[in-house]
Amino acid sequence: MLSEKALELIKELDRSKDGKLPAFNEDIIRKVLEEMNTLFQQNQRDVGEAAAGEIRYFPSIHLRHAALDRNKRCLLAYLYNRLERIRAMRWEFGSILPADIRANLCEPETQWFNRYNKNLASYMRSLGEAGGLDLTQDTKPPKNLYVEVRCLRDYGEWEVEEGDTVVLQKDTTHYLPLAACHHLIRQGVLEQVE
Numbered sequence: 001m002l003s004e005k006a007l008e009l010i011k012e013l014d015r016s017k018d019g020k021l022p023a024f025n026e027d028i029i030r031k032v033l034e035e036m037n038t039l040f041q042q043n044q045r046d047v048g049e050a051a052a053g054e055i056r057y058f059p060s061i062h063l064r065h066a067a068l069d070r071n072k073r074c075l076l077a078y079l080y081n082r083l084e085r086i087r088a089m090r091w092e093f094g095s096i097l098p099a100d101i102r103a104n105l106c107e108p109e110t111q112w113f114n115r116y117n118k119n120l121a122s123y124m125r126s127l128g129e130a131g132g133l134d135l136t137q138d139t140k141p142p143k144n145l146y147v148e149v150r151c152l153r154d155y156g157e158w159e160v161e162e163g164d165t166v167v168l169q170k171d172t173t174h175y176l177p178l179a180a181c182h183h184l185i186r187q188g189v190l191e192q193v194e
Contacts, residue, residue, distance in 0.1 A: 002039075002067040006032045006074035013081055021085050024106035029075065036071050039064045086113055090120070091136055147178045149190040158184070 005028050016022045043064045046057040086109060089097060095117050097105075105113065120135075127133040155168035160180050168174070168184075173193060184190045 002035075002063075003070045003074065005035065006071045009078045010074050013078055021082065021089070021101055021104050023104040024082070024109065026106065029078075032071050032075060036068055039068050039071075043068075082109065083112060087116060090116060091139060094136065095121070145177055145179070146175050147181070148173060148175050148193040149181055149185065150193050151189065152191055153189060155184070155189050 009025060009028055009032070012022055012025060012028075043061055046061050046064075050057040050061060086105070089101060090113065093101075097113070102110070124133055124135055127135075151168045151170055151172045151174070154170050157165050158168050159165050160176060166174055166176065168189065176190075181190055185192055
């Protein structure tokens with residue numbers, strides 16, 4: 001049956017929606033590409049006949065062309081959805097994927113993941129002051145805009161907002177805006193009290 005193998009790829013990917021990434025199915029992709037090549041060659045031959053005035057070839061040409069389009073859409077959907085899952089895993093697991101997931105990637109996917117890592121790291125370094133901003137750290141919005149923090153070392157006066165200052169001394173606790181004190185938490189001056 002036409003496009004059966006291409007549909008099998010989509011079903012395989014759909015069955016693994018539990019967050020796992022199935023192994024790249026190079027064998028079925030090769031079979032789909034061979035089928036597409038065969039259909040294309042048959043269409044080329046029949047188009048030559050149809051150009052000579054043989055209208056009986058038109059229905060088979062249209063059928064094979066539709067099968068070619070379906071195969072192409074299935075292959076593109078398979079590849080696109082795999083890349084989308086790999087991108088989501090970068091945000092979930094960080095810059096190093098677990099070994100079982102890495103084993104399921106093909107070489108071009110591994111290269112894409114490495115380039116995505118470099119681009120994301122470069123972008124994060126370009127944001128914010130000095131050390132950049134880690135976008136992967138807080139992927140969900142905070143429940144509160146203010147957090148309770150404990151001062152780990154003497155820091156001195158610190159301007160929280162326009163004109164408001166706080167004296168940060170070791171072992172004192174404060175209720176401060178998360179956005180304002182986030183960089184001090186990263187520097188180790190403050191620690192968030194849970």
